[in-house]
Amino acid sequence: MERRLAAIMAADMVGYSRLMEADEQGIVARLRAHRIELIDPAIAKNNGRIIKTTGDGMLVEFQSVLDAVNCAVEIQRRMARRNADVPSDARIQFRIGINLGDIIFNDNDIFGDGVNIAARIEQIADSGGVCVAASVHDQVSGRLDIAFDDLGEKSLKNISRPIRVYRAVIDEPGVEPAPGQAPKAQAQAVSKPAIAVLPFANMSGDAEQEFFADGLTEDILTELSRRRELFVISRNSTFVYKGQAVNIQDVAKKLGAQYVVEGSVRKAGDRLRITVQLIDTATDTHIWAERYDRKLDDIFLVQDEITTAIVATLPGRLEAAQNDQLARKKPSNLAAYESVLAAKVLHHRSTREDNARAQELIGQAIGLDPEYGHAYAWRGCILGQAWGYGWCADREAAFVKVEADLNRALMLDDNDADVHRILAAVNITRSNFERARYHQERALALNPNYDLVVVQMGELLTWLGSPAEGVEWIEKAMRLNPHHPARFWSHLGKAHFTAKAYARAIEAFMRLPTMDALAHIFVAASHGWLGDRTAADAHVAALRRLDPQFDLETFLATIHYANEADLQHLRDGLSKAGLT
Known part of the structure; x- marks a missing residue:
């Protein structure tokens, strides 16, 4: 003892x-x-x-x-x-x-x-x-x-x-500053875009459809609330306007909402028509509108389908509107939320220069609000991109920073799907697939209609050896966000290649606005397997121009297939393309 x-x-x-x-x-x-x-x-x-x-x-x-x-x-x-x-x-x-x-x-x-x-x-x-x-x-x-x-x-x-x-x-600080020590600076509150969803109007005259209209509204509210970058006005506040003819700008002022969603439901026979529109109340303009016509075979299935369509598309349109506003602002005026938003846009462009600027903006967001968990999550993502592409002088130090930011984000907001999405990506890079799958599924549970989470499920399945299933998830992400980042085509191309659908892989990569080294590598391997050495040579030459120091084994070490057979499949394709 x-x-x-x-x-x-x-x-x-x-x-x-x-x-x-x-x-x-x-x-x-x-x-x-x-x-x-x-x-x-x-x-x-x-x-x-x-x-x-x-x-x-x-x-x-x-x-x-x-x-x-x-x-x-x-x-x-x-x-x-x-x-x-x-x-x-x-x-x-x-x-x-x-x-x-x-x-x-x-x-x-x-x-x-x-x-x-x-x-x-x-x-x-x-x-x-x-x-x-x-x-x-x-x-x-x-x-x-x-x-x-x-x-x-x-x-x-x-x-x-x-x-x-x-x-x-535990819910308040307890140490007073020492004599002569300045008190801690108060963090600025994050100004997220506020959005109100007004009760959908029942235009059919059928009292039974009132339940459908209310249910659809509540489902949209619930699903939008999963997006941590939005501030969604509560149901109790918006449903007081049910059945009333309202002035949108007056309602928005009372609710403190910059954006308002309104819509209507009309039933005719076995058909159901739903219209929805997103309004920017500051300018009284319609940002986005859509109409859904469905056969009413299963009212609950239809409700789920339309809810998914609306909440998957609406944040993207709102973000696009915010981007337009940012373009008209001076960078020095950006607040924490807006800095994160601008950093995301730059991150999606996937260039070294844009990544560097994104790092500056995301750092600015954290400086404005050190308790903004979503900002830490995205700084981890942006630094992770720099790590993945080799845009940092010390890759190991960069990875340590990524992990530190994600741990901080988890502490501040465990329910942010982005945190778990990025943790899944980090674990993929470490070939820790069990942990990657855990965080990926947690991200999906938190926000099943988030295109970045959905597309990453397709990536993970590709690495795990189920590329056909991966293709389905990636294509679903593209449907969820028709304005998706260009890199989704790269994810789709890798999945098709792994599934040995070489022509489809080539087609996906060719949809990229600019082909990077990775795209040329997979396209060359696809042509290698198809036996088209002339086309393969052209992509190998393009790769050499982009990366004169390219080394095959160094590159293969960055590819995270769980099965050795999938990695060998890529190596063999590149060998057939003359890349050794």
């Missing part, structure tokens, strides 16, 4: 039995997600060691009380963000207690009074709260940006002496 001083964190899940009874499989899956994405990384980052776990709790050892408290507060703050959109009776919440004391270590387990006190203090904590013993408080007070409430001395079960307990106030 070994005895030493240690900080012990005891945590358990509130209402575990009740939640498991209501939805056993769902709770197990969600708890596993919280462990993978939040709890275990937070413990590792703060130098903790998990001693034991139970179904609803765990004991963790830390060598430093500062690390223990930082870890506990990080977990609770991030869990609060994760629970923001979850009904109160379905939330997974934890109580955490921390004690500093003498611990007995034996056979990879811990015992003793110090452990018992940590467990009893945890039972005092509120749902989502952290309580600490006086021994912990005395060590961290004034050293962390956390305030504490003194709960006084508590009589704990099976502990003979009273223990003084403090509650961490």
Whole structure:
């Protein structure tokens, strides 16, 4: 047996039995997600060691009380963000207690009074709260940006002496600036475009269609709310205008919305016609309008189909309108959201110069609002692009920055699909396909109609050896966003090549406005397999002009096929094209 001083964190899940009874499989899956994405990384980052776990709790050892408290507060703050959109009776919440004391270590387990006190203090904590013993408080007070409430001395079960307990106030800073030290700068609020969806009008005169019109409106509201770059006015605010003839600009002013979506539903026989339009209230202009005519075989299927079509297309049109406005502004006037938007546009152009400017703008966004999780996610994406294309002097240092930005984004907003999308991409580059698939599926669950998430599912399936299925996902992304970035054609070309559909691969790559080295490589390999050496030679020559130092094995090391046979297929095609 070994005895030493240690900080012990005891945590358990509130209402575990009740939640498991209501939805056993769902709770197990969600708890596993919280462990993978939040709890275990937070413990590792703060130098903790998990001693034991139970179904609803765990004991963790830390060598430093500062690390223990930082870890506990990080977990609770991030869990609060994760629970923001979850009904109160379905939330997974934890109580955490921390004690500093003498611990007995034996056979990879811990015992003793110090452990018992940590467990009893945890039972005092509120749902989502952290309580600490006086021994912990005395060590961290004034050293962390956390305030504490003194709960006084508590009589704990099976502990003979009273223990003084403090509650961490985890939703507000607690350290005043030192004399002569300037207070922390307040971050600017992110000014996202606000959008209101007015109740769709029922034009059919059929009272039963009222339910369809309301359901369609609510579905659009729900799906648009998945987009973290939009501020969507709530249903309660917009449905007060149901059945009223309104002046759009007056409504927009009252709701504080820059954009308004309105539409109508008309049923005639077995046909259903739905119209929808997006209005910029600042200029009173129609940005986008569409009409959907469907046969009413299954009203719920039709509702889902039209909802998907609207919410997939509408953000793209809104973003295009924002881009037009940005083009008329001076860069010095850009706020945090607008800087992110402009950086995205430059990123999608996929050139070295545009990437460098995108990095400047995304850094500007973070400078304007250091708590803007979406900006950190996109800085990780933009830096990741520079890393992937070799546009950085120190690739390893760049990758470290990418991971740091994504970890920061996860801490600030676990429910941003972009964060998980980019984490999936990062894990692909490390050939960690299990983690890549996990984050990819999480991104899809958060926003199934986001074209960048959908297209990446096609990429991942291509790398995993299912290119035909990958083609389906990539083509779906193109349908979701008819104004998709040009690089979608490259993704489609790689999927077709891997599926050995060489003519289709060539056709996809030739749709690119400008062919880069990667495109010439895959087109050359496609012509190699088709036996057209003349065409292959032309693309090999173009590749050599773009990259005189091209080395085949170095290039192949950047291709992330899970199956060696797929990589050999590419190598053989390039050999047939005369590229060795």
